[in-house]
Amino acid sequence: MQTVKKIIIVGGGIGGAASALALHQAGFEPVVYERAPHLREVGAGIALWANATHILKNLGVLSDALEVGCLTTNYQFNSQSGRELVNIPVDGFELPVIGIHRAELHQLLWRNVEREKFVLGQTFKRFEQEGKTVWAHFTSGLTIKGDALIGADGLRSRVRTVLKGDQPPVYRNFKTWRGLTDYVPSRYRPGYIQEFLGRGKGFGFMKLGKGQMYWYAAATAPEAHPDAPVGRKKELETMFQDWFTSVLELITATDETNILTTDLYDRVPSRPWSQQNITLLGDAAHPMLPTLGQGACTALEDAFVVAQCLKEQADPKAAFQQYESLRFSRTKLIVEQSLQSGKMGDLHHPFSVALRNTLLKLMGSTISNSFKSLQAYRA
Numbered sequence: 001m002q003t004v005k006k007i008i009i010v011g012g013g014i015g016g017a018a019s020a021l022a023l024h025q026a027g028f029e030p031v032v033y034e035r036a037p038h039l040r041e042v043g044a045g046i047a048l049w050a051n052a053t054h055i056l057k058n059l060g061v062l063s064d065a066l067e068v069g070c071l072t073t074n075y076q077f078n079s080q081s082g083r084e085l086v087n088i089p090v091d092g093f094e095l096p097v098i099g100i101h102r103a104e105l106h107q108l109l110w111r112n113v114e115r116e117k118f119v120l121g122q123t124f125k126r127f128e129q130e131g132k133t134v135w136a137h138f139t140s141g142l143t144i145k146g147d148a149l150i151g152a153d154g155l156r157s158r159v160r161t162v163l164k165g166d167q168p169p170v171y172r173n174f175k176t177w178r179g180l181t182d183y184v185p186s187r188y189r190p191g192y193i194q195e196f197l198g199r200g201k202g203f204g205f206m207k208l209g210k211g212q213m214y215w216y217a218a219a220t221a222p223e224a225h226p227d228a229p230v231g232r233k234k235e236l237e238t239m240f241q242d243w244f245t246s247v248l249e250l251i252t253a254t255d256e257t258n259i260l261t262t263d264l265y266d267r268v269p270s271r272p273w274s275q276q277n278i279t280l281l282g283d284a285a286h287p288m289l290p291t292l293g294q295g296a297c298t299a300l301e302d303a304f305v306v307a308q309c310l311k312e313q314a315d316p317k318a319a320f321q322q323y324e325s326l327r328f329s330r331t332k333l334i335v336e337q338s339l340q341s342g343k344m345g346d347l348h349h350p351f352s353v354a355l356r357n358t359l360l361k362l363m364g365s366t367i368s369n370s371f372k373s374l375q376a377y378r379a
């Protein structure tokens with residue numbers, strides 16, 4: 001029995017858009033308030049593992065995702081010179097693994113919800129709770145009344161700050177670069193995500209739909225470290241000059257304007273995420289390092305689960321408590337494992353690097369099993 005109808009969603013990223021779709025399909029009236037003037041995602045790719053394509057299937061958008069994405073069969077780790085350390089087949093699930101452009105994924109989610117359910121250019125400031133009602137106040141002066149509110153406003157969530165008053169996220173000493181190009185390296189293995197691990201830095205790439213290659217690099221760096229005066233592309237060409245040939249080929253083939261940089265943060269997992277008829281979702285609830293590629297995948301899981309809980313429980317407080325207990329331990333594990341994986345990349349001494357590479361080779365099947373168990377989860 002549903003008594004709750006109008007759900008305010010703050011933030012229209014992948015988590016907010018997926019929540020709007022899941023709630024709309026579950027019979028609610030979600031409205032997304034997004035601070036950006038346009039619905040958009042950054043120009044980069046994303047890996048959607050089987051735990052996430054399960055959600056796309058439930059939301060009825062998997063076949064569309066397959067049309068604009070690229071099927072992935074293997075996740076391979078290599079030394080910087082290209083010696084294979086671990087090769088994990090990821091095509092053994094009943095669901096596919098897809099490499100997809102973020103904007104394509106984002107569009108798949110929001111184009112299935114009426115356009116007027118996305119209110120753009122509104123920056124959330126604070127909320128007030130009064131009985132069964134929540135009021136959201138925006139910096140523009142707009143005030144909106146709802147039955148419940150979901151904070152899907154990302155890493156530096158304002159909803160989280162107002163709800164929990166906690167500290168800023170933790171910088172984990174990594175800077176990343178992401179690039180897109182149409183160039184496919186001659187030695188690229190179709191269907192593979194290939195990663196290369198070196199001393200305090202790493203590089204990976206995968207194919208997206210429409211023939212695009214997406215690559216990413218990470219290196220240890222102080223927070224907010226500026227680009228080198230020679231520019232991002234030249235800096236990367238120097239950093240990776242003696243690496244496996246495909247790495248340099250990809251950097252060289254990419255326009256400087258298609259290279260993004262991002263510093264990496266997470267938070268130590270903590271509860272609560274919810275207070276009465278307000279809860280958090282995606283990076284607002286459990287930001288993680290991207291080392292396991294699960295941030296957006298778990299935001300999709302959250303969106304589906306929160307809609308199911310609201311459908312099952314008439315009272316949003318009970319629904320959000322159920323949602324939080326279903327999601328906390330799963331996401332805590334992934335946040336912690338992502339941090340551990342990050343530490344493997346934070347090795348500088350040649351001896352430590354050689355030891356890590358040997359261990360990766362020896363522990364191939366253990367790593368593969370732990371990776372697969374994350375993906376075997378069905379929300």
Ligand SMILES: Cc1cc2nc3c(=O)[nH]c(=O)nc-3n(C[C@H](O)[C@H](O)[C@H](O)COP(=O)(O)OP(=O)(O)OC[C@H]3O[C@@H](n4cnc5c(N)ncnc54)[C@H](O)[C@@H]3O)c2cc1C
Nearest residue numbers: 011013014015035047124153154282283290293295296297
């Ligand atoms: C380098 C890198 C690589 C990654 N690779 C992967 C991958 O392969 N697979 C994967 O699953 N994940 C990956 N991730 C993680 C993934 O990008 C995030 O976990 C995911 O985008 C989180 O989605 P979200 O909707 O929770 O937050 P966001 O995408 O941050 O969206 C939040 C939205 O809220 C809006 N907003 C913020 N504040 C306000 C406010 N006050 N009022 C209104 N609106 C507001 C923002 O404008 C934004 O649109 C990667 C991350 C990085 C940095």
